[in-house]
Structure formats: structure tokens, C-alpha cells
Amino acid sequence: MPHALYRPKPPLDKFVDSFWVSGDYVAQAPRERVLPSGAQSLVVPLYETPTRIYSGEHTTEAADVSGAILCGARSTPLIIGPPPGPTVGVEFKPGGAHPFFGVPANALAEQTLALDALWGASARALHERLMETPSPLGRVQLLEEHLLHRLRHSFELSPALRASLDAFEEPDLTSVAEVNRRTGLSPKRLLALFREEVGLSPKTFWRVRRFRAVLRDLEQGSLRGAALAAEHGYFDQAHFLREFRSLSGSSPREYLAKRVAGTDHVSVHG
Template identity: 85%
Template structure:
């Protein structure tokens, strides 16, 4: 499988983390977990076989997803089938997807939603034009064009959201209450802000982002075991392992053995 990643240009760089394009996919397993990141993603599948989205890891119950879909912010892995063709997508920054879709982020959290339910006929038009374009760079440029057209308000996230998101990325953060103190937002206002803009509660978002930070160190091999747990503020190694299994669906060792290179996907063999 080949992947190409593209960084967005201004002004979309305030809202989009990266664009990605992949070719035909030869998977190692019939299913994969897509690990939660705390943000939303737009995925446009360009092949003829529909994407299978499973209701859980240990079930055969699945639905055929449409060619273009919005994946809401999640607190658990998304389980998908792996019979895929060419795919292109947008990985938004936390809170970055909200201006493009006109619905509160918590309305699509933990879900995959057909893009035509949000964008109408223009979703079908976008997919058709992407299928007619073979160059990865041209596909990304086309996506950029559509996103700029769909913006519903100013580019920059509000100062309260920016300050809160920055606080949750700090490794020495000890509680959500500390974010309230730093930003001056009441617990009720912080909760409402995150549900509307990010899709997750502040506490759940913090759990996911801390997990992703630990995952980066695990991938690099720079830290292991108790040192990794301590570096990322877990009470102890047992706490880290419980959180990791809850958010990744496996132990760290199982994750390392089954991760799919250059993605946040993990092969599911069982």
C-alpha cells in the first residue's frame, strides 16, 4: 500500500492537520481498528467495493458505508473491513471540522455519517470529481477547494477553545479543573464548548490525547513500561495498561505486533 500525506496551506492549516491519499490496499487481516485521535476525519473511498463498518470488534454485524463519510471524534476504535480501493481523506485538528459541516460535533461523535446527509448533492459531485482525477496532488487540491467553499464562519477557532486545547496537550496537566482555572471557563461552559466544537467531553478528550502522546513514544521505541506510564502522567503502569486497552483495543505489545505502517490502523486477526 502506498500513502501520501500533504500538509494544508494557509488558511486551512488552522483547522486541518493533514490530507492523505492512498492507492489500492492489500490488507494483512480482514478487519482493522482505526484508533481514536480526539478529532474528526473526512474519508472519500474511490473504489467500487463499499467500506464495511462493524458495530463492534467481536461481531459480524456491519453496514456498508457510502463512498464519502465523516468519521466523528471517538473514544474507542472504529472497526472497518479492509477490502478497499483508492481512498483520499482529511484529518482535521481537534475542533477543526466543526466550521465545515454546520452541525454540533457531538451530533456525529462515535459515528460514521454519510457525507451527503451533511453536504447534499455536492458530496456526490466531490466524489465523482475525485474519481476523475488520478494525481494524488490534484486530489488534495480538489479537497482543499471544496473545504474552502464550505467554510461557514471565520477560520480561527475561538480563543477559549484554543487555550483549552493547548492546555490538554501539556504533559504535566493534572486535571480538567486545572484547565478551568487556566482558561477562566466554568466546568459547565467548558463541557458545552467541547461537546459542540470537538465532540467529546473534556475528560474524554484528555484521555484520548494523552493516549495518543503515549502512542507516539511507543511507536518511536523511546520509552517502555513504567517509564512510559510515568512520562505521560498515568498513576502507574497498571493504570496505563487499562487505559491503553480501553482506547486501543489491545495491549501495547499486541498493538506493536499488528499496527499497519504509516497509518493509525491496527490489524484485527481474530
């Protein structure tokens, strides 16, 4: 089983986009890019070897992080050493991680953090139980139970944040100012809301989410070249290619050739 996705049940579906489980696979390169999604994620390696996280694609500077890892919202790829064994994780919805960790999203933006720094012994116990659970579905159910236990049931995303997030997913959106008009939020208030709850500025978040929509179309093979740029509201193909390379570290053609099937990882060969 190389990679499988599981959709969350209520009430976690308000905050979690998906649970995922990866089995063993043979890495094609010594490093991988994890592409930005605009949301936080939780990664739990099901082995004892620390995860190597590089400070950049072309540097040897790296940190080894043991156990479960919380990844903040990003606008650039995260460079990691490929996992040597099975892994399970949670992809939160934008703004959806806050009730489980209680840390302002901007404190984690562009960062990775060992989960035990926030959850202490509970994180280590969860890691051990996940490693002892034999089935992929059982691991997902264990993660669900743990998140439900931590969920403050009265927690709700603010109506202004929900409306803003929905607006940024619309393909015909033309500017951040349009979101201000729709929600009635001033530019200053929208910026503060996104930094605290999402971790990115509204403009950066919009760039990343539009990029993710492009990835979905690329993987389906439904649009190419200028048509893809036009469909997603880029000024022209040159603008589209600059944005794609900025957010992915590669061209669309390179991405399709080097992506790790079923994931948002891309092999880095040199």
C-alpha cells in the same frame, strides 16, 4: 505508494491537521481498528464498493456506507472492513470540522455518516471528481479547493476553546480542573463547549489525546514500560496498560505487531 501525508496551507491549517492518501495494499486481516484521535475525519474511498462498518469487533452486525464518510470524534476504535482500493481523507484538528459541516460535534460523536447526508449532490460530485483524478497530489489539491470553497472566512475558534485545547496537549497537565482555572471557564461551561465543538467531554478528550501522544513515542521506540507511563502522567504502569487497552483494544506490544504501517489502523485477526 502505501500512505502519504500532506500538510494544509493557510487558512486551512487552522482547522485541518493533515490530508492523507493511501494506495492499494494487501489487507492482513478481515477487519481493522481505526484508533481514536479526539477529532473528526473525512474519508473518501476512490472506488464504488461501500465501506463496511461493524457495530463491534466481535459481531457480524455491520452497515455498508457508500461514498465519502464523515467520522465523528471517538473514544473507542472504529471497526471497519479493510479498504479494497485507494483512499483519500482529511484529519481535522479537534474542533476544526465545524465550519465545513455546520453540525454540532456531539451529534456526530462515536458515529459515522455518509457525507451526502450533509452535502447532498456536492458530496457525490466530489467523490466522482476524486476518483477521476489520477495523481495523489491532485486529489489533495481538489480536497483543499473544496474545503476552501466551504470555509466561512470569518469563522474562528473561540479563544477559550483554543486555550483549552492547548492546555490538554501539555504533558504536565494534572487535571481538568487545572484547565478550568487557566481559562476561567466553569466546569459546566467547559463541558458544554467541548461537547458542542469537539464532540467529547473534556476528560474523555484528554484521555484520547494523551493516548495519541503515547502512540507517537511508541512508534519512535523512544520509551518503554514504566518510563512511558511516567512520561505521560499515568499513575503507574498498570494504569497506563488499562488505558491503552481501553482506547486501542490491544496491549502496546500487540499494537506494534499488528498496526498497518503509516496509518492509525490495526489489523484484527479474529
